[in-house]
Amino acid sequence: MFRTASFRLAALYTVLFTVSALLLSVVIFWIVRGTLDQQIRTRIMAESAALQAEYDAGGVAALVASVRTRELSPGAFDYLVQSPDGTRLAGNLPTIARTGWIELTVDGETGRQTEQHGERPERIRVLVTPLAGGLLLAVGDDLSRIAAMKDAVIAASSLAVGLVVLAGILGGGVLSRAFLRRVDTITSTAQAIIDGDMQQRIPLRGTDDDFDQLAAILNKMLDRISALMGRIRNVSGAVAHDLRTPIARVYHDLDAAQTHAGTPDEFRAAMENAKSGLIAALETFSALLRIAEIEAGTRRSRFRRLDMSAMAIEVADAFAPSIEEEHHGLHLDIEPGIEIEGDRELLTQLLANLLENAMRHTPPGCEITISLRRQDQGALLVIEDDGPGVPDDERSRIFEPYYRGGKPLAAPGSGLGLSLVAAITELHHAALAAHNARPGLRVEILFPRVVAPPRS
Amino acid sequence: MKILVIEDDSSTAAYIGRGLKEQGHVVDHAATGRDGLFLAGGEHYDVIVVDRVLPGCDGIGLVRTLRTTGIKTPVLFLTTLGRIDDRVEGLEAGGDDYLVKPFAFSELLARLAALTRRPPLGEAAPVLCVGDLVMDLKARSVTRRGETIALQPKEFQLLEYLLRNVGRVVTRTMLLEHVWDFHFDPRTNIVETHVTRLRAKIERGHGERLIETLRGIGYVIRAPS
Numbered sequence: 129m130f131r132t133a134s135f136r137l138a139a140l141y142t143v144l145f146t147v148s149a150l151l152l153s154v155v156i157f158w159i160v161r162g163t164l165d166q167q168i169r170t171r172i173m174a175e176s177a178a179l180q181a182e183y184d185a186g187g188v189a190a191l192v193a194s195v196r197t198r199e200l201s202p203g204a205f206d207y208l209v210q211s212p213d214g215t216r217l218a219g220n221l222p223t224i225a226r227t228g229w230i231e232l233t234v235d236g237e238t239g240r241q242t243e244q245h246g247e248r249p250e251r252i253r254v255l256v257t258p259l260a261g262g263l264l265l266a267v268g269d270d271l272s273r274i275a276a277m278k279d280a281v282i283a284a285s286s287l288a289v290g291l292v293v294l295a296g297i298l299g300g301g302v303l304s305r306a307f308l309r310r311v312d313t314i315t316s317t318a319q320a321i322i323d324g325d326m327q328q329r330i331p332l333r334g335t336d337d338d339f340d341q342l343a344a345i346l347n348k349m350l351d352r353i354s355a356l357m358g359r360i361r362n363v364s365g366a367v368a369h370d371l372r373t374p375i376a377r378v379y380h381d382l383d384a385a386q387t388h389a390g391t392p393d394e395f396r397a398a399m400e401n402a403k404s405g406l407i408a409a410l411e412t413f414s415a416l417l418r419i420a421e422i423e424a425g426t427r428r429s430r431f432r433r434l435d436m437s438a439m440a441i442e443v444a445d446a447f448a449p450s451i452e453e454e455h456h457g458l459h460l461d462i463e464p465g466i467e468i469e470g471d472r473e474l475l476t477q478l479l480a481n482l483l484e485n486a487m488r489h490t491p492p493g494c495e496i497t498i499s500l501r502r503q504d505q506g507a508l509l510v511i512e513d514d515g516p517g518v519p520d521d522e523r524s525r526i527f528e529p530y531y532r533g534g535k536p537l538a539a540p541g542s543g544l545g546l547s548l549v550a551a552i553t554e555l556h557h558a559a560l561a562a563h564n565a566r567p568g569l570r571v572e573i574l575f576p577r578v579v580a581p582p583r584s
Numbered sequence: 585m586k587i588l589v590i591e592d593d594s595s596t597a598a599y600i601g602r603g604l605k606e607q608g609h610v611v612d613h614a615a616t617g618r619d620g621l622f623l624a625g626g627e628h629y630d631v632i633v634v635d636r637v638l639p640g641c642d643g644i645g646l647v648r649t650l651r652t653t654g655i656k657t658p659v660l661f662l663t664t665l666g667r668i669d670d671r672v673e674g675l676e677a678g679g680d681d682y683l684v685k686p687f688a689f690s691e692l693l694a695r696l697a698a699l700t701r702r703p704p705l706g707e708a709a710p711v712l713c714v715g716d717l718v719m720d721l722k723a724r725s726v727t728r729r730g731e732t733i734a735l736q737p738k739e740f741q742l743l744e745y746l747l748r749n750v751g752r753v754v755t756r757t758m759l760l761e762h763v764w765d766f767h768f769d770p771r772t773n774i775v776e777t778h779v780t781r782l783r784a785k786i787e788r789g790h791g792e793r794l795i796e797t798l799r800g801i802g803y804v805i806r807a808p809s
Contacts, residue, residue: 473767484770
């Protein structure tokens, strides 16, 4: 509990509050002390002035008499009337040689009639006034009130600091316990997932606080990982099938040849079969590796600014004779000079795969259209055919690995051509969509607009 | 031709060695990068075949070392590493060609032949010819018996590549790489259809066959005997 972030935060705040409480106490103490001192001085000056007036009016005798009377009243000042030769005529202060403001420290037994503070020495503020005729008049007041005030301030600030520390520890404890409870739910969920239960999710409290938001993000991440794992499971199943099938076929061919083949021609035929089976397996393997390479995203570092229009025309030209030979029509509608950022090799393959897909899944006589147009958001590449198309409920699945339009897995082709297209599209941050061309299939790829200035 | 094969897998090395010797070539074999480097530095070879993954030394490092020591012998990488980055890396290190295992032996032979008789850069002849067919590279024109033949740009490129390799076998993948810059294998027979069209233009009505098809291997252009 003491290691949680919230407890540490609470501890930090406790320290801060303590320091500020102490500072406040010190400031209050200084201000109050200054005020008290000023009050004491004012009272002393008033008393001195009154006594001086009595001396001026009635001489030494009147002064001495007045002092003796005043001494007896409760809460009285300390006095001294000193003759020019230095003898004390009245009062209880020790004799003084200087005039003006002075501070004296006297024992508790100076003979003051008022209440004493035990053995504690008394500090007295004294104003010494010279009178006519060489007399000195001293009036003093003790500073014990300031000392008492200091004690009170210290007591009050200790109490305040004590309360702040207590509140800090309690608050920190409560906070971190609440924090730990939330963390514990995440920890236990994570542990359950580590132990193999991928379906576990972090419960939300519905408060939409930062913890809930974190939990929601983590849950989203877990969903994504689950989906990816599911896809990998499907793919690896298909891979196992796709690689095992040709390898098994090769094995059987060779096995049969070993047992049954008699003439060199029969052996040669068996080997020819075996070779083509292995080539099929290798093709699947290369396609998978290439998809993995593309999905790793490292090829983005080799992106260049490319003339997509020229590339599309070039690939279309490469395929044109083959398309014609299969009695398909090819129609180009390509706006010139459209540039995108990309990988030439992969984009060539993307165009080739889309064209081959259109050729392979349409009967002779169909028209294939390639169009490339500038749009506000970027460049839109469309490959469209007027063949039988793909049923609506299956159209979103054509980019999944091993989708073969309801045909058995053993149908020719690696089943990865359009997955490769999807991977290349994603690498280029382009949007891929398949639509019904009524009839036929229409594949649209929207490449993002090139923002960087042209390279010189 | 004297060929150095640097390959650690003894079965592959024996396969290559036997095949090349049958074609009348002299073959030296090194099983490690160190031995290979030693041989390549000491003797003259017409071409070197290097595996990318070798014990003790990477094939890339080996070729880079060869190139920095000034040895310009053509190098063909023979490897299981078939990613785009692998190929680019191999060519950037100084390799001249890149062939991914497994390969057809005819493919290796054709590529080695193309590497060894490649004319040095900058000495490209302005005119290529076979028999009575003449290609003028400057005027971008093709004539046969003085008659001009109009070709599409790709057909011209295709014919040019065949003519640069007169008398030598050129495989389908070599044409895909050099004429179309396709480094993948399309399932469509685009090479075949283009060759058919080219043939129709340069052979039909002009006399003897010039382009010979070698089934399952590739094409060769040669003067009619």
